[in-house]
Amino acid sequence: MTAALAVRNLGRDHGGGQAPALDGLNLDVPAGSCLALVGPSGSGKTTALRLVAGLEVPDRGDVLLDGRSVVALPPERRGVSMVFQRPLLFPHLDVLDNVAFSARVAGASRRAARAAAAPFLDLVQMGGYTTRRPGQLSGGQEQRVALARALAARPRVLLLDEAFTGLDVALREDMHELLHQLRAVLEPTVVLVTHDHAEAAALADSVAVLSGGRLLQHGDAGRIYTRPASVTVSRLLGGRNEVPGVVVGGEHRSALGRLRLPTDVAVPDGPAVLLVRQEAVVVTGPDAPGADAAGTVLAVRAAGARRALTVEVVSPGGAAVQVHAETSPGQVFTRGERVGLRLPSSAVSAVPPEDAGTEEPEIADRRTADAGRMPRTHRVASPAVPDAGVRPDAPGAPRRRNHHGDHGT
Amino acid sequence: MLVAPALVPTVAVLVAGLAAALAQSLGLVPLVGRPELSAQAYLDVRPDLLTATGLSLGIAAASSALAAGVGLLTALLVVRGAAGRRLLRFASAVPIPVPHLVGAASMGLLLSDSGLLARLVGDQGSWPALVHGPWPVAVVAAYAWKESAFVALVVAGALATRVASYEETAAVLGAGRWARFRFVTWPLVTPPLAAATAITFVYTLGSYEVAWLLGPVHPEPLPVLAQRLFTSPDLTARPQALAVAVVTAALALAATVATLAALRRTATWR
Secondary structure (H helix, E strand, O other): OOOOEEEEEEEEOOOOOOOOOEEEEEEEEOOOOEEEEEOOOOOOHHHHHHHHHOOOOOOEEEEEEOOEEOOOOOHHHOOEEEEOOOOOOOOOOOHHHHHOHHHHHOOOOHHHHHHHHHHHHHHOOOHHHOOOOHHHOOHHHHHHHHHHHHHHOOOOEEEEEOOOOOOOHHHHHHHHHHHHHHHHHHOOEEEEEEOOHHHHHHHOOEEEEEEOOEEEEEEEHHHHOOOOOOHHHHHHOOOOEEEEEEEEOOEEEEOOEEEEOOOOOOOOOEEEEEEEOOOOOEEEOOOOOOOOEEEEEEEEEEEOOEEEEEEEEEOOOOOEEEEEEEOOOOOOOOOOOEEEEEOOHHHEEEEOOOOHHHOOHHHHHHHHHHHHHOOOOOOOOOOOOOOOOOOOOOOOOHHHHHHOOOOOO | OOOHHHHHHHHHHHHHHHHHHHHHHOOOOOOOOOOOOOOHHHHHHHHHHHHHHHHHHHHHHHHHHHHHHHHHHHHHHHHOOOOOHHHHHHHHHOOOOOOHHHHHHHHHHHHOOOOHHHHHHOOHHHOOOOOOOOOOHHHHHHHHHHHHHHHHHHHHHHHOOOHHHHHHHHHHOOOOHHHHHHHHHHHHHHHHHHHHHHHHHHHHHHOOHHHHHHOOOOOOOHHHHHHHHHOOOOHHHHHHHHHHHHHHHHHHHHHHHHHHHHHHHOOOOO
């Protein structure tokens, strides 16, 4: 039932001289594994899925299932099922007939198709709803039925196009759990598209980050968050900490001080941006042993059971940098409080700074949005690296200050 | 209460008009003499009424079936974005604003034995009597031309937002082109198609001008018969005219009720 999926140099043009929707995509998804395609709107992730499904024809490249090209086959002969953001249950069929659809169109009698469909409905815990009409179900129930219907087609590859995006948080977590269970039982090869990096982390074995129709990085889901290949990838995966500095002999030097980089982070000596996920930053007391830096809490924001802190660290040389951190549940900090920050070396990474002029427009937009959330902006002259990869919401960003001249609180 | 402004005039016109026609056809509103309940008008007009009913049902059924077929095909091509979609959209929209009488006159100029087609073929002597002939070919053609646009409009409107996504869903579930039509498109299209066809049928059954302009001289379709009797110098024919009108209305009502009953049984309606 399951197959290895490979995509080779896949491209799709918009036409009219616009940039391609997808350009030179190469991916390998081993049989039975789950890949998440992550990226902002317009990054080409849904196009990639539709090209794999056969709903669109590529302008370049190939799609291989178990090493055999399927690009010339129509969607119904590829053995690829897809669940869309909307459940799209057929309104003229009851729940069981919806799940029985694939068997029915394959030539089975209605009775046989319904009998074959019933176990799939049980699998998504919807066994008691066989005679309901789609309109009589909640959104979450409809999406469960849509998932059962896709699985009942016994696909070699299951594609999920933001299938859980429209659900509320609790339902979405239920669906994540359900997908884990289904993967354990049926072991389908899964490719899911999401713009929610947390969903990608929760579900996928590997994550591919797309932007502007190009693949920026594809890697193991456990590692890609702590070893993003670039500042852009870090941002697209929700990373908020970018500390400009320089790397000298495997050590990153910045306003935070000197931090030893993990041995697997290979970045040449010179300007480099230190990346560390806000979830990985440990907030301690200001004088706690093992703290890598100490700073002042600039802002405290609720983030579920946790608190998101913005901490300003000022180096002895006067350079300042803002570090975002998430506290453990129960930890209480207030604005203006002095705290210590520990950056576990396994969670830090460094990448060469990006040229601001080549960044994607979405990133620029997001940055502006981030900037709007910042309570204050501190002008900092970093003696170590005067202008290396300074993020516009970080010190010394005149463009952003022009846009938001009222940062003082 | 909120629907009262719409309901009151509709019911008043319908009930008052039909009641008056029924009463007059049953001899309750005689021109002279005492009112007397009688089916005489129906009996007097019976031979003509039977042939007219058969002819009118035939015209309505044939033109509605043609309109349904052409309209459905057009709607599917328009919704699916077939090649030449713009031209198709234009061609299917043109008949809608054209008045029936103008459409009928054009059809007459096209199909009559001295018409454009006969001239193009060149052999006017052997050209079949499509206009005013024994078979109401021109009437059916005129209604089908006009109503197919209406059917296409209704069906395309009902399908436009949904059919593509449902067909894509069916395709990734293994349904080929024919299976997609049989198991998805056809069930989705049936209710709007049935409703539009029923409206076409009822309209055609009771419509006068096209049948009068292009139809057979004898037998006459129901509306033409009713109109001739009603405008006859013989004022005693009035009850017969209204008897024909009542039968026409009853047939239309029966067709409407049957369609609604059938629609209620379809899954998408429920």
